């Protein structure tokens with residue numbers, strides 16, 4: 001999309017050594033370039049290595065082969081500069097902090113003054129304005145995920161990584177959250193990598209969709225999404241949308 | 257009236273054991289016509305408690321102060337050493353096994369040694385309480401500092417946390433529930449060991465009061481001291497348990 005490459009996953013392979021000493025190749029020869037300000041969605045069956053790719057980009061894992069760079073640098077530089085936002089698959093909220101303190105945590109960790117209006121705004125955006133003073137244990141799974149999205153966004157990061165952020169939501173709330181996420185994203189067009197199981201979600205949000213398959217996983221297909229932004233939820237009922245959804249679904253289950 | 261009746265019934269249902277023992281005791285003393293020096297009547301004990309509250313209160317306050325001071329110092333020391341051990345694998349490799357070994361040494365056995373080192377006075381009593389409270393704080397805090405919530409380490413790395421921020425915002429708070437267990441485990445023994453130490457070599461406090469009154473054949477006062485001591489121990493335990501529950505509700 002944009003000529004400038006922000007995230008470069010350069011022919012990356014990842015081999016885990018399991019406890020019994022055997023080696024497990026999680027992903028093989030994955031080559032992904034994400035432009036600055038681009039929104040890329042990563043689709044794929046469970047266990048194909050989507051979270052592994054995300055963790056490599058977040059500098060939480062070292063690639064066994066190839067190399068990951070962000071703006072030409074080691075990805076750890078980005079987190080060190082507090083410019084990375086991540087929402088993990090399992091929310092990872094701190095149980096002793098209230099919802100609003102969890103969202104404000106990145107400010108404190110970065111040694112910055114907490115912008116309480118920003119925290120409040122984001123909580124409103126993810127529909128949890130009334131739960132600012134609640135504790136994570138008092139929320140449902142889907143609500144916790146939404147808190148972790150707000151936390152990922154709070155510092156206005158330059159790179160946003162979302163690992164199945166809406167996995168625990170019902171279809172209606174999910175569609176609503178997709179619209180909200182698009183709006184937040186459009187505010188600063190942050191470079192985003194979204195892992196999801198939902199073909200519709202990928203199509204609605206992304207500029208480009210990648211399909212990973214196999215074990216070890218690798219990128220099997222790439223699709224540019226042409227819809228103009230801002231996208232109205234009604235595009236999900238257009239014939240083009242359905243045609244693309246069918247194509248992606250087919251790519252996800254090649255044997256069928 | 258009915259409210260009083262149900263409350264009385266609730267009281268009976270809860271404490272019938274204690275009441276039964278008291279009644280048996282009183283009945284036994286009457287039936288056997290025992291000398292008050294051998295076995296005082298519960299009524300005498302109560303009378304002494306009610307007529308001389310000052311002496312009980314002042315000694316209880318002394319013992320409690322000593323126990324609380326020792327508890328705070330011991331737990332602070334245990335926590336500090338646990339943090340020290342946490343900072344380096346080498347230190348924890350040395351300190352944690354040492355802590356476990358020493359925590360199984362019976363403290364009563366230490367009393368004569370400490371007394372010879374520190375003198376037969378309040379310093380030794382305090383030292384014993386400190387030692388008693390040190391080990392649970394050390395062992396449990398050590399474990400707690402390593403019990404981080406799932407995913408939280410990744411989180412702090414991703415947000416570019418400095419080691420110091422990670423320590424104060426993640427590691428220390430993670431240890432709080434374990435620390436509360438240490439507090440609950442240490443509070444009653446702190447009171448008890450303060451009293452034992454006072455009994456053996458103190459010059460004041462409940463333990464000393466017990467020994468003096470027993471030596472003076474004031475058996476009712478000796479029993480009264482035991483009653484006060486038991487009440488204090490139960491109170492400390494209850495308070496520590498309540499505090500632990502509240503913390504757990506917040507940390508779950």
Ligand SMILES: Nc1ncnc2c1ncn2[C@@H]1O[C@H](COP(=O)(O)OP(=O)(O)OP(=O)(O)O)[C@@H](O)[C@H]1O
Pocket residue numbers: 016017018024025026044045046047048049050051052053089
């Ligand atoms: N730390 C690890 N140690 C060993 N094996 C791992 C580790 N992390 C991931 N794997 C393996 O790598 C493979 C890919 O895992 P990954 O979590 O990336 O899948 P995923 O595509 O995110 O799946 P899901 O959609 O279920 O979240 C799996 O076979 C998994 O067992």
Ligand SMILES: [Mg+2]
Pocket residue numbers: 050051052089163
């Ligand atoms: Mg995953």
